[in-house]
Amino acid sequence: MGKNNALHEQDKDAQGEKLVTGRLQMIPKDPAKEFKRTTLAAGAVLWRGDLSDIDSIEVACIHRPGYDDWSLAKGKVDPAESLPVTAVREILEETGYEVRLGKLLGRTIYPVLDRTKVVYYWTGEVIGGEFAPNEEVDEIRWLPIAEAQDIMTYDLDREVLVKAEKRFRLPATSRILYVRHAKAHEREKWAGDDNLRPLEKKGRRQAEMLVPMLAPFGPDRIYSAVPDRCQQTVAPLADELGLDVIVDKRLGDDGLIDDLVGAQQAFMDVVNEGGVSVIVSQGLSIPDVIAWLSANGRLPIDIEIKAKKASVWVLSFNNGELTGADYLPSPLPVR
Known part of the structure; x- marks a missing residue:
């Protein structure tokens, strides 16, 4: 996208792009370097x-007095944040609402002065809080x-709403946060039982950063x-949420190798519990299980299924049946 010093936030439809197509969404490894x-x-x-x-679903339309426009709640990434962390912080600051994130809808891209602005949007169910008018949002x-589509000022926001409506019409009855373990000490330098190989310093930081994400x-x-x-x-996440960690061999690589059908059934048992579950697994299991889910679900995935250490598939x-998949490559800050 070319440089155009005349374009500002309120001109985002002029040269904007929407990348909100498809139920498979993948955040780049280094989203801050996607553009110059x-x-x-x-x-x-x-x-x-x-x-x-x-018909009961209502969405929030945000009026920003600084731009005199109607748009969706969003804000810029602060240092030390991953994108989901930014989303919930900005929503709380702008609207006073606490939300439960759901599906990643995609991103919009548009030039602002000499930069390219990239905005990632999730669905966010309001679970608490109260709105009070403020400098950023007065209504x-x-x-x-x-x-809501009629009142929105920008076509890009209308397209995000169109995508959200599609997701609402095929809602998630369960969601799995499928996490690959964080960075551990190298296998070649570990002489003991491989199951006892611990996280190294970077891995411990990744584990801590998974909590707010x-x-x-x-x-x-x-x-x-x-x-x-x-x-x-x-x-760290279990400690923060006050939840027990249920350990199941079938959810790891050894379980997959020993009994493929049993490993698949163990995963589906978690899916069938409903709600939102976290499963922490390994680099062999995650791509294999997702490929199996895709082949037997409603979401074709014909690209390489990545699973970087500390990455998350939502x-x-x-x-x-698998209906959506979002890849978050790292919990570490994106800037």
Whole structure:
């Protein structure tokens, strides 16, 4: 996208692009370097209502007095933040609402002065809080999606709402946060039982940073494969949420190798519990299980299924079938 010093935030439709197509969304390894001068931001389509009745769903339309426009809640990334962390912080600061993140809808891209602004949007169910007018947002209107599209100032925001409506019409009855363990000490330098190989310094930091990134999805339960590095990866999150870690050999590489069908059934048992579950696993299991879910679900995945250390796949299911997948490559700050 070329440089254009005449374009500002309120001109974002002029040369904007929307990348909100498809139920498979992948954040780049280093999103801040996607363009020469990138400004990263994140937000959400705030919603309330009952997903079993699409007519009951209302979304939040945000009025910004500084621009005199109607848009979606969003804001720029602060240092030390991952994109989901930015989304929930900015929403709380702008609107006073606490949200539970859901599906990553994609991103919009547009030039602002000599930079390229990239905004990632999730769905965000309001679970608490209260709006009070402030300098950034002086009014919020809760409207059905069709009316919200009419009031929005920008076409890019309307397209995000169109994508959100599609997700609401096929809602997630369960969601899995499928985490690969954080960076551990090198296998070649570890003489003991491989299951006892612990996290190294970077891995411990990754584990700590997973807490603010995963907590906004509202996990109900946490599972881990047997290796200590898997359990150590999720220990800070479990401590923060006050949840026990359920250890199951079938959810790791050894379980997959020993009994493929049993490993697949163990994963589906978690899916069928409903709600949001965390599963911490390993580099062999994660791509294999996701490929199997894709082949037997409603979401074709015909690209390489990545699983970097401490990465997260946010998998959405409708009545046991895979319907959406979002890849978050790292919990570490994006700037």
